[in-house]
Amino acid sequence: MSPNGKSDEQWREQLTRDEYRVLREGGTEAPWKGEYVDEKRTGVYRCRACGSELFASDTKFDSHCGWPSFWTPMAGEKVRLLEDVSLGMKRTEVRCANCDSHLGHVFYGEGWDNPEDARFCINSISLTLEPVSGDAAE
Template sequence: MGLFSRNTGDAGSDTEPAPKVVKTDEEWRAQLSPAEYQVLRQAGTERPFTGEYTDEKRTGVYRCRACGSELFRSETKFESHCGWPSFFTPLAGEAVIERTDTTMGMARTEVLCANCHSHLGHVFAGEGYGTPTDLRYCINSVSLTLEPGE
């Protein structure tokens, strides 16, 4: 699987809550595959149309691959044709946190797991998505695990 990588620095600031799951870099490396580590801990990105959940149709709950927290429900997944799994809303409450990402010469909104501050992807706003929120949470498959539902 091809990945792009960038490092956004340390998660956590005066405006975002501290992660509940805290591990050393060595502990994350031991737990995660190299591809998972690059995306989840170094804010990398899968190449489009390569992730295991891009075309996934099963029902269930998508969890953070790093800590297991529930993030998205399959009912909010939609076909955006962008190359990554897309959702129009995360689970209610504080499942994810968002922060400004100014890498790549533009301002985007990065999405992280609220529990462990692992990088998930980005969220984009725009009319034309045909969703109730006009949002597209563009998430890396390698950041997720699907717990199939009934």
Template sequence: MGPERGNDEQWREKLTRDEYRVLRQGGTEAPWTGEYVDEKRRGVYRCRACGSELFSSDTKFDSRCGWPSFWTPLAGDRVRLLSDDSLGMQRTEVRCANCDSHLGHVFYGEGWDNPDDARFCINSISLTLEPAEDAA
């Protein structure tokens, strides 16, 4: 089965107004307000729109930026990276490869101690945590 693109009406029915604003319209939740900013449980983070597995808690780290941060997705083909020059700056947008929902942005070269010196800065509202069975 191909990627779940859906139409606008279907997304409006499935998602809350805030989820739709971020996932389908490329919005951003306010810093420090998302449910996963300080989340420590082990598990897999899925796309809130389509359920695709995107990130592991094993790659989540505290970047103190106000949004959940990961140093890599589960696999490179789980996300799409797009050039974003909105807001007068050059950034790289992160989208779900399955349903094309906006997740956040990735930043490189900030001095993080991970293999790619990467920070995938992802909106909590774009994710759903599936805790590991042994997660406390």
């Protein structure tokens, strides 16, 4: 059971196969293919699995990495950071603190021009955007 009490079977029923692979199995979507890579609308990005508010659009920036990038979550308790040593490298995995779904990874100290010098590199398939009413795509 996940932290919010859902069984693996319930997650499989709720999520598409691709969503399940990323959110529940820690997969990664292909770069430049996600729906939010070039998104410009104002709003709140929520966890696709549980709906928890994760990132505000005003912290999104173009890092040219192929995935939506944010410099900070909405609040520290919204995400959990875990050491990830898979793929022969040390990274920091980002998970939803509410439902424990895999979101992506965060990288620090790369010289980004933002207050945290951070790049939360998040899979589009892990998110849903709740746009501000009346905000059209640019």
